Amino acid sequence: MTNVLYDTPGPRARRLSRIASIVGVVVIAIGLVALIAALAAPRITAAGAELPGVFDPSRWDILGDRAVWRRIGAGLLNTLQMAGAGAVGAVVLGILLSFLRTARSPWIRYPVVVVLEFLRGMPVLLMMLFTLLIFSTGAYWAGVTGLVLYNGAIIGEALRAGIASLPRGQREAGLAIGLGPVRTRLLIEFPQAFRQMLPIIIAQLVVLLKDTSLAYAIGYNELLRTTTNQMVNYYGSRYLFTLFFVTFAIYLTMNLLLSWIARVVARRTDAGRIPKGSTPFSRRAEKRAAARRERALDRAGLEAGGGADA
Amino acid sequence: MDAVLENLPTFLRGFGVTIALLGIAGAGALVIGTLVAAMRISPVGSLRGFAVVYTEILRNTPLTLVLFFCAFILPYLGVRIDFFVLAAIGLTAYTSPFVAEAVRSGVNGVPVGQAEAARSIGLGFGQTLGLVVMPQAIRMVIPPLINVLIALTKNTSVAGAFFVKELFASAQDVINVRGDQVFAILMAVAVFxxxxxxxxGRIAAVVEKRVAVLR
Structure with missing residues (x-):
């Protein structure tokens, strides 16, 4: 495989990289073994008592208990509920903002630019705290509001970039067949922009799902607070590492799954855009469209891969 | 408004801690992220694999969990470090894969023909990298890197929930004393x-215009 930095390797380079690879595996393995050994070793507390190592069965036995999983499930449900409400709200707000942001009247457009800039430059946690304290909504709605405002702004920018990247002829054709400007936007431009930006929107939903854990800081009983606060208080701090590990594994699984879906959707929309029997001419047109899309995203400060906004 | 003015020293102290977190974690993430990116583009299989696993795990873990790990689990396992340092470590670790991805896409964004042309006129690996590929890659990487730093700035606020007295935490402190002026206090923090x-963001826009590679 040729990439920018390396030519296709010859026999000597292949041998060299194989040796380096083996050395790398050994080094990484040594690191992992050292880490696991350090975790498994029993520790002496300041008081002089000996604590069993992290992999000691006495730290993991609660995972066999049904009630434990029911509690974890309840915490997960709280997280998913917030993520679901946040996702729906963010997409709706995003669509709304993208329409306002592309409005013809500068009296609508410029205030929306300022609002978008403000929302994107603000920590989500601060928006959550703001809603919690100013509107006394309770932790759940404060969390949802923070997620909706921030991710709505990002999705709005992505959709606007999508609309801006469409060839001008799309709009002109809509106007030419007598659809008004509003109906052209709704029926012609927006559906195309939405489909193009779908991978980015899904990637942003991964960010949203990750950000639900911020509600931990405003006292909402989402997954992390349920496991590492409530359950540790109930079952004892002996299980802190175990419960944290389970939480970590659950988050990782959910996010990797969503990221994978985003990639599949991206591939599918890409494949859909280049039909099998395409001519060189239409392929070139497709390439131009892809470049236009990327430039529009660049201008919006978004990444084509999505999720750049940590 | 007077609650803000009275507590300005508290805000400024918090602002200083936020800037310090941004500087330390930003520099750390740039170094580690670049190393991970180098591993990810290297022809050595095991390093590539390690870089992929590192990136995917950290990118798909919520920042709250990373900082929780640093602030609770590490001390629980016997690590005795100041919470500020722990938070800086957590933010560095969390930000580094985003840096790595930005750097990688920048290097891969240089057309292969550029490197092929460099090699075909007899430049070695170091020369190809230093004279042809990197000057173009760095220009493309700077704007996305600044976006990563903007995200990091906002992310430092999460450290406030884990015993670091940065801007967000000092706002909460002030609110505890002056509950009557919550709105003004939060607006002041927003401005900071x-x-x-x-x-x-402005710097990113200017840099982007200055260093844009015309193709």
Missing amino acids: YLVITVTL
């Missing part, structure tokens, strides 16, 4: 954050 993020 916007000072950093909007400035960085």
